[in-house]
Amino acid sequence: MPLAGEFGQIEVRIAHKAFTSASGERFEVLRDLNFRFGQHQVAALVGPSGCGKTTILRIIAGLETDFDGTITWPLSGKLGMVFQEPRLLPWRTVEDNVGLVAPGLTREALASLLRDLDLEAHRLHYPGELSLGLARRVALARALAIEPSLLLLDEPLVSLDEALAVRLRDQLAALIESRPITTLLVTHDLEEAICLADRIFLLSSRPAQVVAEIPLTAPRSARSEREVARIVSEVACRMTGRAIRPGHA
Amino acid sequence: MLRLLSLILLVATWWLISQFVEPQMLPGPERVLGAIITQMRGGDIFFQLGVTLARVIAAFTIAMAAGTAIGLLMGRVKLADRLGDPWLIVLLNLPALVIIVLAFIWGGLTEIAGVLAVAINKLPNTVVTVREGARALDSGLDEMATVFGLPRRKYMWHVVLPQLGPYLAAAGRSGLSLVWKIVLIMELLGRPNGIGFQIGVAFQLFDVTLILAYALAFVAVILVIETAVVQPIERRASRWRIRAN
Numbered sequence: 001m002p003l004a005g006e007f008g009q010i011e012v013r014i015a016h017k018a019f020t021s022a023s024g025e026r027f028e029v030l031r032d033l034n035f036r037f038g039q040h041q042v043a044a045l046v047g048p049s050g051c052g053k054t055t056i057l058r059i060i061a062g063l064e065t066d067f068d069g070t071i072t073w074p075l076s077g078k079l080g081m082v083f084q085e086p087r088l089l090p091w092r093t094v095e096d097n098v099g100l101v102a103p104g105l106t107r108e109a110l111a112s113l114l115r116d117l118d119l120e121a122h123r124l125h126y127p128g129e130l131s132l133g134l135a136r137r138v139a140l141a142r143a144l145a146i147e148p149s150l151l152l153l154d155e156p157l158v159s160l161d162e163a164l165a166v167r168l169r170d171q172l173a174a175l176i177e178s179r180p181i182t183t184l185l186v187t188h189d190l191e192e193a194i195c196l197a198d199r200i201f202l203l204s205s206r207p208a209q210v211v212a213e214i215p216l217t218a219p220r221s222a223r224s225e226r227e228v229a230r231i232v233s234e235v236a237c238r239m240t241g242r243a244i245r246p247g248h249a
Numbered sequence: 250m251l252r253l254l255s256l257i258l259l260v261a262t263w264w265l266i267s268q269f270v271e272p273q274m275l276p277g278p279e280r281v282l283g284a285i286i287t288q289m290r291g292g293d294i295f296f297q298l299g300v301t302l303a304r305v306i307a308a309f310t311i312a313m314a315a316g317t318a319i320g321l322l323m324g325r326v327k328l329a330d331r332l333g334d335p336w337l338i339v340l341l342n343l344p345a346l347v348i349i350v351l352a353f354i355w356g357g358l359t360e361i362a363g364v365l366a367v368a369i370n371k372l373p374n375t376v377v378t379v380r381e382g383a384r385a386l387d388s389g390l391d392e393m394a395t396v397f398g399l400p401r402r403k404y405m406w407h408v409v410l411p412q413l414g415p416y417l418a419a420a421g422r423s424g425l426s427l428v429w430k431i432v433l434i435m436e437l438l439g440r441p442n443g444i445g446f447q448i449g450v451a452f453q454l455f456d457v458t459l460i461l462a463y464a465l466a467f468v469a470v471i472l473v474i475e476t477a478v479v480q481p482i483e484r485r486a487s488r489w490r491i492r493a494n
Contacts, residue, residue, distance in 0.1 A: 061396050079396060087393040091411045091489045100407055101397040126489040146397065 010043075010150060010182060011036040014069035017055060029055050030067070031207035037199050040180040044193035047203030053186040054084070056208075057152045060184065073182075077149025080142075080181075084154045086135035088127040094138050095123040102145035110145070116175065117141050133164045140172070144179065151183040157192055169195055173220050190235060194228045195220065202235070212238060276458040284462035297463070298470055301432060301443040304360075308367035309428045313421060315368070316375025317413070323376065324383020333376075340373040349435050358439045367431045374427065375420045382416030414486050422479065429471060 017030040029052040037043040045053050058064040060071050061081055088097045095114065099105060105113075114120050117137045127135055136156060143151055156172065157165040173196055176183060187193050193200050194216065202212040214235065218227065260278050267277035276284075288294035323330040323337075349366045356362030386409065394404045410417075436445025444463045451459035 063392050063395065078398075081393075081396045083389065083393065085389060087389045089390065089407065089411070091414075091486075092407070100403070101399065128489065142397075 009036055009038055009072070010184065011072040012056065012060065012069075013071075014056070014059065014067055016069070017052070017059065017064070017067040028207040031209060033069075033203075033209055035201045035210050035213070037182075037184075039182050041198045042176055042183040042185060042196055043199045043201065044185040044187060044197035045201050045203055046187055046190055046193045047208055048205050049188050051203050051205050052208040053188070053203065054154055057081070057154050057184065057186055060150075061152060073150050078146050079150050079152065080144065080146055080148030081152040082136070082139045082143050082154060082156050084158060086127070086132075086139040088135060088138055088142075090127050093124050093126055094119060094130070094141075097127070097138060098142045098145050101142055102147075105145050113141050113145060116178075117171065133160055133168060136160070136168065137171075140175075144175070144181075148181060151181045153183060153185040155187055156185070157187070157189070165192075172196060177220060190232055191228055194231050195223060272458075273455070274457060276461065280458055281461045281465060284458045285466055288459075288462060288466075294463070294466055297442060297444050297447050298466060301429070301436065301445065301467060302470060304364055304367070304432045304436070304443065305425075305429045307364045308371065308432060309421075309424055311364070311368040312371035312375055312424060312428065313417075316372050316420065317379050317417065319372075320376040320379025321383045321409070321413070324380040324386070330380070337373050337376055340369070341377070345370045345431050345434060349431070349438055353439045360440075363435045363440055367428055367435055370431050371424050371428050375424060378416050378420040378423075379413060382413040386412050411486075418483055418486070422475075425471065425474070425479070429467065433467075 012033065012035055014030045014033045016028065016032075018026050018028045020026050033056070035043070035045075045056060047053050055064060059067055059069075060073070061079060089100070092100065095110060098113065099110060111120070111123075114123055117140060119134070119137055119141060122130060122134060122138075127138070130138065140153075140156065153172075157168055160168060169192060176196065185193065185196055190200075198216055200214040200216065201210045202214070203209065204211045212235075214231070216223075216231070263275075264277050264279075267275045272280065285294070319333065323333050348369050349363070352362045352366035352369070356365070390408050390412070394408050399408065432443070433445035433448065436443035437449040440446055444467050447463050448460050451457075451463070
């Protein structure tokens with residue numbers, strides 16, 4: 001159960017989280033993992049595949065309750081989440097999928113949201129008729145429809161081809177600028193994190209811990225390719241010997 | 250078109266065989282049709298069909314509603330599955346005749362006892378099918394519903410039931426044909442009316458034409474229900490699947 005955060009701050013303190021494998025072996029995923037970020041900020045957790053990033057999001061979302069620690073975020077707030085797989089209801093159209101979680105959403109607000117995400121032409125389509133990129137956008141629209149006070153994004157650009165990933169990333173950056181929503185993004189792509197986040201937490205391999213915190217002060221629009229490459233190489237220098245591979249998607 | 254041709258072939262085969270057999274043993278299609286028309290003129294067949302149909306609908310509804318609830322529980326809760334499984338095996342292997350006879354002995358020759366006996370016969374079949382469906386529910390969609398805080402009713406109606414759709418359709422389709430056959434046995438054994446009772450009377454008179462007339466009239470009713478009710482519902486429910494393909 002999340003606790004009320006001070007001034008809307010999100011604070012994650014996980015002392016220990018372990019899983020038991022099918023063979024009965026117990027392995028630790030997270031240990032002494034602590035980080036915090038402010039309201040309306042976008043934080044990114046960056047770490048190697050399999051280090052436990054998704055587990056952190058699942059704990060915050062309340063899908064994993066068996067852990068030692070505390071999660072603090074605005075108690076009155078709503079939680080929106082974009083899973084790695086879009087998890088849309090195949091028997092409902094795009095607008096019905098979005099509308100299901102936000103019954104109070106007016107037709108105008110729904111139309112505006114779908115317009116913002118370039119989904120207007122697909123509003124009557126079923127998820128089976130959409131590409132993965134479009135389905136991800138629908139999942140994002142669904143999460144935004146409830147006007148969440150905390151938005152969790154689990155590898156939102158993974159498995160997309162590079163051109164589509166860049167397009168969706170730019171769209172996401174524009175949305176974040178236009179809607180000040182406290183967001184926690186999980187990715188293994190450092191470039192993606194630099195383009196989208198205000199603060200990056202670098203994670204070690206399993207059991208994951210925060211090994212570095214990088215605040216990004218330049219506005220998103222000013223983060224040119226050159227600037228991104230500079231930060232990537234700076235991080236690479238700091239992380240030499242760690243599992244992060246700069247620019248690796 | 251192919252279905253119609255197949256049906257015509259079936260009737261033609263029946264007619265052909267009837268040419269080589271005594272009409273008392275196997276009357277031809279034209280004789281049976283004549284008997285149906287005679288019964289329709291008298292009006293009695295409509296009453297008998299109505300009574301049987303009402304029993305079929307009552308038993309089918311009870312079995313599907315209870316079977317879906319129990320199947321869902323057993324598919325989702327391990328403890329319920331472990332506790333309920335031996336009951337299910339017993340019910341699955343208990344002959345329909347035994348359940349009907351016991352229901353009439355314990356409950357008297359009443360409408361409720363008869364309908365419940367038929368429903369109990371169909372129940373385990375529905376439970377097994379729905380349990381499989383419940384086991385196959387997408388846990389990813391469950392998590393989505395949890396994260397977005399979908400109310401229980403909405404979750405059941407929009408997330409669970411559509412996933413159970415194919416299983417419910419399978420249970421419903423097999424159930425309809427199973428239920429009406431058991432209803433006929435129940436009527437034969439302990440009711441004073443209905444198609445089963447009429448077939449019993451015809452059996453005592455060795456009137457094969459009347460037996461076939463009543464049976465085929467009811468098959469026609471079930472075919473109409475299948476075509477006019479079941480198939481349109483199924484088509485509507487699987488609209489998204491057709492478009493996605």
